[in-house]
Amino acid sequence: MNQTAAEGIGKNGGYCHRCRSWHILPWKEAWQACTDLMADLHRHGRVDLMQPEEKADSRCCTTPLFAAGAGKMLGLLLGRDTHGNEQRLLAFSGMYNGLWLIDGWVEPVFNLPDFLALHGPAEKKISTLGAQLASLPPSAPERNMLRKKRRELSRQNMAAIHALYTLRNFRGEEQSLTSFFSTTSGPPSGTGDCCAPKLLHQAQRLRLRPFSMAEFYWGGGNASARRAHGHRYAPCASKCQPILGFQLCGL
Ligand SMILES: [Zn+2]
Ligand SMILES: [Zn+2]
Numbered sequence: 001m002n003q004t005a006a007e008g009i010g011k012n013g014g015y016c017h018r019c020r021s022w023h024i025l026p027w028k029e030a031w032q033a034c035t036d037l038m039a040d041l042h043r044h045g046r047v048d049l050m051q052p053e054e055k056a057d058s059r060c061c062t063t064p065l066f067a068a069g070a071g072k073m074l075g076l077l078l079g080r081d082t083h084g085n086e087q088r089l090l091a092f093s094g095m096y097n098g099l100w101l102i103d104g105w106v107e108p109v110f111n112l113p114d115f116l117a118l119h120g121p122a123e124k125k126i127s128t129l130g131a132q133l134a135s136l137p138p139s140a141p142e143r144n145m146l147r148k149k150r151r152e153l154s155r156q157n158m159a160a161i162h163a164l165y166t167l168r169n170f171r172g173e174e175q176s177l178t179s180f181f182s183t184t185s186g187p188p189s190g191t192g193d194c195c196a197p198k199l200l201h202q203a204q205r206l207r208l209r210p211f212s213m214a215e216f217y218w219g220g221g222n223a224s225a226r227r228a229h230g231h232r233y234a235p236c237a238s239k240c241q242p243i244l245g246f247q248l249c250g251l
Pocket of ligand 2: 016017018019020023245248249250
């Protein structure tokens with residue numbers, strides 16, 4: 001862990017290289033609002049809270065989250081719109097049970113149709129190679145070549161997907177996600193899909209001025225996951241902190 005990462009533990013924001021300082025968002029007010037959200041989640045047992053009970057989507061049920069280690073990070077941002085009214089944004093990390101979009105929750109950072117056009121065909125190719133590999137005897141000489149090919153395809157797919165993420169800060173500046181990480185390793189898988197970057201991106205899209213943000217874990221924890229149901233956590237050091245300083249710049 002480098003010095004900046006070590007300094008950042010528990011900080012609700014990130015280091016901004018332009019301002020040479022940390023940009024941090026307070027969490028207490030948002031955490032207060034999380035209490036209401038948690039009560040709603042507990043009461044309804046689903047995340048499609050905008051839908052009336054009879055229209056609830058079974059994929060949005062929270063029961064599967066309570067299997068050991070299957071919980072999910074959820075996040076809440078409070079901001080003011082251009083009229084000064086307080087607005088609340090909600091986010092789940094990554095996908096929720098195979099869904100990128102759920103009414104009442106913010107969209108992913110990338111453009112979804114672009115993502116689907118890339119990801120679907122690439123996954124198909126990768127799984128075809130996997131099936132070919134599985135059908136070969138362990139001693140077959142083509143195995144190494146196929147394995148290499150599959151690894152290369154996965155790498156290309158990941159790079160193409162990361163290229164879909166363009167972050168925008170509160171000065172109106174844009175920067176690609178990949179520019180925040182070393183060119184050799186690239187961003188870790190799932191960078192930009194955590195709650196904090198999704199919330200800030202949506203706030204910027206909607207021209208909200210965020211003033212508080214908090215994230216918590218909902219569902220079953222386990223010893224190795226080091227997450228517990230209903231507990232608050234700061235943004236992760238590996239994926240979020242390298243980008244949050246930029247995203248918060250200009251607030
Ligand atoms: Zn994160
Ligand atoms: Zn800055």
